[in-house]
Amino acid sequence: MPKGIGRIKIRVPRNITKGAVIPIKALITHPMETGFRKNKKTGKKIPAYYINDVNVYYGDKLITHCDWTIAVSANPFMSFYIKADKAAPLKMVWKDIKGGVYEKTVQIQPK
Amino acid sequence: MSDKKNNLHISRRQFISTAGMAGAALFMSGLLPGLVKKAYGKKISKGKSIANAENIKDVLKKHFGNRKIENSHVNLKLPIIAENGAVVPIKITSGLPMEKNNYVKKVFIFVDANIHPYVASFDLSPANGKPDVSMRIKMRKTSNVRVVLETNKGKLYGAMKSVKVTIGGCGG
Numbered sequence: 001m002p003k004g005i006g007r008i009k010i011r012v013p014r015n016i017t018k019g020a021v022i023p024i025k026a027l028i029t030h031p032m033e034t035g036f037r038k039n040k041k042t043g044k045k046i047p048a049y050y051i052n053d054v055n056v057y058y059g060d061k062l063i064t065h066c067d068w069t070i071a072v073s074a075n076p077f078m079s080f081y082i083k084a085d086k087a088a089p090l091k092m093v094w095k096d097i098k099g100g101v102y103e104k105t106v107q108i109q110p111k
Numbered sequence: 112m113s114d115k116k117n118n119l120h121i122s123r124r125q126f127i128s129t130a131g132m133a134g135a136a137l138f139m140s141g142l143l144p145g146l147v148k149k150a151y152g153k154k155i156s157k158g159k160s161i162a163n164a165e166n167i168k169d170v171l172k173k174h175f176g177n178r179k180i181e182n183s184h185v186n187l188k189l190p191i192i193a194e195n196g197a198v199v200p201i202k203i204t205s206g207l208p209m210e211k212n213n214y215v216k217k218v219f220i221f222v223d224a225n226i227h228p229y230v231a232s233f234d235l236s237p238a239n240g241k242p243d244v245s246m247r248i249k250m251r252k253t254s255n256v257r258v259v260l261e262t263n264k265g266k267l268y269g270a271m272k273s274v275k276v277t278i279g280g281c282g283g
Contacts, residue, residue, distance in 0.1 A: 021240035021241050034249075058238060061238065062236075063235075063238040063239060064233060064235055064236065064239060065233075065234040066231060066232070066234070067232045067233075068231045069230055069231060070227070070249075071227065071230040071249045071250075072230065072246065072247070072249070073198045073199075073247035073249055074197065076246065076247070077245075078244065078245070078246045079244065079245045080235075080243070080244045081239050081240050081241040081243055082239055082240060083209075083237075083238055083239065
């Protein structure tokens, strides 16, 4: 597996009031190869390699699921909102088509 | 005086020669594209019509059947001109409610000119609080970007915007 794939950054607001709707931003390092690109030196096609499934758990509940294809940019960024009504871990899991699973958990701590 | 005359003479000669060169260049430039087209004609036509490219109408029909998509309640934020088709930021916002029995179930993103127009979908739940998402997508060439929101009651809301792409982003 190439180096650097699966590095994750998740950004959560610093001050969270209970019950507020807060933005979550997440970034993962991944090449997202389409399978159409060619290696210019050898002329061979680079095989497809992309993330096709993202799950977001808040507490133990699955709140968001994403179905992605090759047309998502390399190093996929996504942002979405959650309703911060409890102190619980927010777990994000990315899965790619070669069986790679990348996950990271951040704590949501409303005041 | 004679010096000046000489100068004039040379400049005139130069002028004629440069004009001639320019003329030749023009002639060549007019000829060249034709030649290139002749040589690579096959390749260009092959690149334009990709055999397994899907039509946007078929894709929409596959996902939504004959249900009507209402063009309201969805705001799309996209660049008018995308310099790089490999990274086109897209931001979807909507004022639709996210309550327990009335929420946006799914968000779809389509790009008309891509080989597979279906780009991504998000399954949301009331725990999201807002049906707003943003991400970055790839576009092969200038085309329309469509977004469709599906509520849990089965209603469809959509929006469409055209994005001009100067460098395509799908390779090949």
